[in-house]
Amino acid sequence: MKLSCIIVEDLQVAADYLKGCCEKSGRIEVKAHCTNVTEAINFLDTNSVDLIFLDVEIPGGQGFDVLDKIAYSPKVILTTSKTEYAYNGFEYNVTDFLKKPFSYQRFSDALKKIEATTTTSKNNDSNDDDHIFIKSDGKLVRLKNDDILYIESMGDYVKFVSAEKKYVALNTIKNLETKVNTRQFIKVHRSYIVNISKVDNIRENTLFVKGSEIPVSKACKAEVIRRFNII
Secondary structure, three states: OOEEEEEEOOOHHHHHHHHHHHHHHOOEEEEEEEOOHHHHHHHHHHOOOOEEEEOOEEOOEEHHHHHHHOOOOOEEEEEEOOHHHHHHHHHOOOOEEEEOOOOHHHHHHHHHHHHHHHHHHHHOOOOOOOEEEEEEOOEEEEEEHHHEEEEEEEOOEEEEEEOOOEEEEEOOHHHHOOOOOOOOEEEEEOOEEEEHHHOOEEEOOEEEEOOEEEEOOHHHHHHHHHHOOOO
16 A cells, blocks of 8 residues: 655755655655645545655745644655755654765665554554653652543643643654554644543534643544544
8 A cells, every 4th residue: 555645845946856765666656746735734634645755945944844733644755055054854753864975775765664663553553551750849650540631732732631630741643643552542733632432412613621722623533533433
């Protein structure tokens, strides 16, 4: 099965070269080419892809702004001529960094990394632990999954909400979505992860969790429908 991708690149010649590499590989289907931050965010808000080829310096901001705004976490390969963005890429957990200009062989090597990590994640798609450790108020706290109602983003911090207490920890939703038990939790918005068993009811694009209203984003709605078996 081919991987789906989007190319975020403002230079047409660079985008055409990347598209040619994808077609030559026979393993990637290019869903769209976006030339700026807003266009990329708008596309990814209503479409999901396996991979983003992401230039950093594009109109409307930086490529990293796209990753900050979208509600899910596809694989990312940075494509830029400036190596100073490598550290930022590490912080965003990008899979590889293609320094322009790059050869088809280098492209192919990056693609192999994507395919390897995709296979690994499918084989290990659930953290089966019944708890998670967080650092809050200077101490390590053990939270049982069953006690967590939902997790909410607060900029550079996240808030773990239980029936009895709220805990604030230095972390991100993007990082936590791969750390929590994916059989029990689901990301429903770029700012929220919800405990499936704690959802009381669903009305249109809102989940109701023990008195709290949690929005469901367009990008996450299909997965919410699947996981909750909505007919």
